[in-house]
Amino acid sequence: MFHFDQVSLLITHYKRSKSLERLLASLQAIGCRFGEVIVSDDGSPEPHISYISELKNQYDFKFVTTPVNKGLGNNMNKGHLATSKPYVLYIQEDFLPDPLFPGELRRALQYMEADHSIDMTRFFSHSRYPYMKPFPKDPDFSLTYYAPLALKYTKIYNYSDLPHLRRHNFLEKFGHYREGIPGDRTEYWMCISYFRKKGKTLFYNDYRKLFDHENSDQEPSTMVRKSISTSNNAALTVIRHLYRHLKYNYDLFLKKM
Known part of the structure; x- marks a missing residue:
C-alpha cells in the first residue's frame, strides 16, 4: 500500500x-491512497x-461541478482551487496507471521535496521533450x-496536460x-506561460x-481538433511546421500576455 498524504489527486471529467x-x-x-481526491466535472449531463x-460512496472523493459546460480552462482552475495538499497529481479520466506507477510517484515526490526548483514531474507523454539533461539522482x-x-518549436511543450505531479502553488x-x-488553446497558452516563466x-x-x-x-475523447492540424499530407505538414515555428516563437518572445 502506498499512502500519499501530502498529495491531492485531481481528476478532470466530462x-x-x-x-x-x-x-x-x-x-x-495498485494500492494508491491520497490525502484527498477531487473530481472536477465540466457540466456533464445525466x-x-x-x-x-454513486461512485462517491465507494471511492470517497470530493465532487465539484458546474451547471453548464465552461470548458477545459474553467474545469482545471476550479479543480485545482479545490485541492488543499502541498502537491497535486493530475490525471484525466481516460488514463489507467501501470502497477509500477506508485513506486515512481513516490520517487518523484521525494525528488521534488528535496529540490524546490522543480515545478512538476511528467509521467506520460506522446513524445520526448527535446531539451533535457540527465537527472543525477536517478537514471x-x-x-x-x-x-x-x-530551434525546435516543440520547446514550448515543457508543460503538458497529460498525467503529472505539480506543486500546489502552480x-x-x-x-x-x-x-x-x-x-487545445487553453493548454497552448499554459505552455507559453510555463516556458516564459522558466518552469522546471x-x-x-x-x-x-x-x-x-x-x-x-462508448466514451470517446471529447477533445476535437481541426483536421488541418493533424493531417499527414506532406505539403500541409511542411506548412504546418513552418507556421508553428513562426507562431510559437512570436508568442513566446513578442506577444503580450
Whole structure:
C-alpha cells in the first residue's frame, strides 16, 4: 500500500463516468491512497451526474461541478482551487496507471521535496521533450532545461496536460488557465506561460510505460481538433511546421500576455 498524504489527486471529467470508474478502481487496485481526491466535472449531463454520485460512496472523493459546460480552462482552475495538499497529481479520466506507477510517484515526490526548483514531474507523454539533461539522482528521470535560442518549436511543450505531479502553488506561479477558449488553446497558452516563466520539469524517461491512454467506443475523447492540424499530407505538414515555428516563437518572445 502506498499512502500519499501530502498529495491531492485531481481528476478532470466530462461525460465519461465509466472511464472515471475504471481509473478510480485501477488506482485502488495498485494500492494508491491520497490525502484527498477531487473530481472536477465540466457540466456533464445525466445519467453521468447520478452515476458519479454513486461512485462517491465507494471511492470517497470530493465532487465539484458546474451547471453548464465552461470548458477545459474553467474545469482545471476550479479543480485545482479545490485541492488543499502541498502537491497535486493530475490525471484525466481516460488514463489507467501501470502497477509500477506508485513506486515512481513516490520517487518523484521525494525528488521534488528535496529540490524546490522543480515545478512538476511528467509521467506520460506522446513524445520526448527535446531539451533535457540527465537527472543525477536517478537514471530513470531527466531534467528539462530552458533553451531560449533552441530551434525546435516543440520547446514550448515543457508543460503538458497529460498525467503529472505539480506543486500546489502552480496557478500562483504560472497563472490560471485561460477560460472561454477551446481546450487545445487553453493548454497552448499554459505552455507559453510555463516556458516564459522558466518552469522546471522532471521527466520520466520511459514516458509511455506508466499509463495507458484508453478511449472506448462508448466514451470517446471529447477533445476535437481541426483536421488541418493533424493531417499527414506532406505539403500541409511542411506548412504546418513552418507556421508553428513562426507562431510559437512570436508568442513566446513578442506577444503580450
